[in-house]
Amino acid sequence: MVCYGAVIGCTLLGGQCMKAIYLLSEPNGSTKLYQFVIIFGFLMLILAQIPSFHSLRHINLISLILCLAYSACATAGSLYIGNSSKGPKKDYSLKGGTESRMFGMFNAIAIIATTYGNGIIPEIQATIAPPVKGEMFKGLCLLLSNFVDDEKPLVPKWLILMTNIFTILQLSAVGVVYLQPTNEVLERTFADPNSKEFSAHNVIPRVVSRSLSVVIATTIAAMLPFYGDINSVIGAFGFMPLDFILPVVFFNFTFKPSKRSPIFWLNITIAVVFSALGVIAAVAAVRQISLDG
Secondary structure, eight states: OHHHHHHHHHHHHHHHHHHHHHHHHOTTOOOOHHHHHHHHHHHHHHHTTOOOSGGGHHHHHHHHHHHHHHHHHHHHHHHHHHTSSOSOOOOOOOOSOHHHHHHHHHHHHHHHHHHHHTTHHHHHHHHHSSOOOSOOOOOOOOOOOOOEETTEESSOHHHHHHHHHHHHHHHHHHHHHHHHHHHHHHHHHHSOTTSOTTSHHHHHHHHHHHHHHHHHHHHHHHHOOOHHHHHHHHIIIIIHIIIIIHHHHHHHHHHOOOTTSHHHHHHHHHHHHHHHHHHHHHHHHHHHHHHHO
């Protein structure tokens, strides 16, 4: 479920990047965001047919290169804006009342959990989905750069174009990686393990199940065009338990440290604190979606 939520987030962000490119040439264009989400969904539909997790190793390499490329573009654009007079007026004040700031803080924590905790999913999947050959790249990240203020570019258009193209390609690779756990579950149910990989008994269920997964993810992404809000929901319900709660609980169950040892109570403390934090973050995430809706 966490992985599938990441696929939805990638699809939505890919559509937003496509729309950003479109607005560079057509500032007053009437094409809606959901239409670009659908276009990105078609790209995902094609890439999703890659047969196995091991087949993605070359895409992972390209993904790493693209990640470095658009991160460099984002850094260069930020430095350019910071050293020019085109940048908007600096305002570091926090908006809203005490309640909004408090919920916003927990909402941000959930987003951070998604952004920096998502690398654990490919690592887990790489250890359970055969065949496993070589190591997974562990540095998957999502970045949304905004170099436009009041519909006016703050950096050269070619830099915005290049950054968004790199991001679109990167997101397509990341989305396919996160789609693999869903593919594994569906194919274990509908495919025939005794048949060859490219036999009709495996190809037909694979194409149908993967296509259906991408169509559903694209539909949800088009219905909920709030990338930050989706990130916070995934972080609160998925990545915070997966990254901070389950590991320490499983450690105590597996290695059974003495209840008098510091490591036992440290793990219990971490589990309790992040469980409470996850519940509050989940409430904050749902609240933010209702406000933005």
